[in-house]
Amino acid sequence: MIRHWIEAMRLRTLPVSVAGVIAGTGCAIMTDSFKAIPALLCLAFAILAQIAANFGNEYYDFRNGIDKKGRAGFRRGVTEGEITPKAMKAATFITLGIAAGVGCAMLIYGPWWLIIAGILIICFALAYSAGPYPLSHHGLGDVAVIIFFGIVPVILTWYLQTSSWDSVCLVSETSVTIGLLAANVLVVNNYRDMEDDAAVGKRTTVVIFGRKVMSVAYLLSGLIGMLVMTPVWIGMPVWVLAVPLIYLALHIKTWYNLTQSTGSAINPLLGRTAMNLLVFALLFAGSCLLN
Secondary structure: OHHHHHHHHOHHHOHHHHHHHHHHHHHHHHOOOOOHHHHHHHHHHHHHHHHHHHHHHHHHHHHOOOOOOOOOOOOOOOOOOOOOHHHHHHHHHHHHHHHHHHHHHHHHOOOOOHHHHHHHHHHHHHHOOOOOOOHHHEOOHHHHHHHHHHHHHHHHHHHHHHOOOOOHHHHHHHHHHHHHHHHHHHHHHHHHOHHHHHHOOOEOHHHHHOHHHHHHHHHHHHHHHHHHOHHHHHOOOHHHHHHHHHHHHHHHHHHHHHHOOOHHHHHHHHHHHHHHHHHHHHHHHHHHHHO
16 A cells, blocks of 8 residues: 555656755855755655645546556556545645645745745646646646746745845756756656547647657757756856766767657656756756855
8 A cells, every 4th residue: 555655656756856956955055055944845845746746646637537557657546446536635635735834834934925936836736637727738737847846946945045036047047957857757758658648638748749849859958958057057167067968968868768669668767867857956066065
């Protein structure tokens, strides 16, 4: 039973939420404003929000008839009958409630408008798969990921530690890069599931544009992400250029493997894409610390 719940958390994808907080913390370090407790609160909130989104995605996709047994993707406990829909729905809202509690603790370090930001993030966690217009069903999942796994966590993590909007331009560039790299995790997921999604009317970007176009988009997201951060690289020592070069080497290798894989063989590439993002965030934060 515990194993089924761990599978539902989709641990392979959690580096996506962790990376945004690490990158935002790196920005805080770069501006000599690092604060451990706010950073940890942001990390806890991000992980809880993503787990809630994963739970909600499993519950609502089952309820809407999107998932089916024997799918090429990772096992879905509700679809396979290992977790009841009622239990998954309850877990979704309980996890969101815990995330909201962590968010309230952030108010010790930040202004009242963080409540609005938290509400929007929680709404996104549900709107991704639920509601009258699920974002993931209408080609908007990629945009939502860029915003809520890149721009929002990086900037808010940085701001909660600095309490200042100085250097926000450089931080914004970092946040866009993290968002682009995070969106690639969704691209891999939808790349694998294209036929199944098309059969049930789930119009992801891969269903809309096809695998060939989205494989190119995957490659370009990594390249553009590194270019977006050019102003950041310029302001740091030359050795820091090793960070984008290491990421691009990992990224291009994963992209090539993606173009050569089908079905369940794509599953490891989803985790690898998430880990590539995490490696980049860690290297970036480390370079900020050593700079």
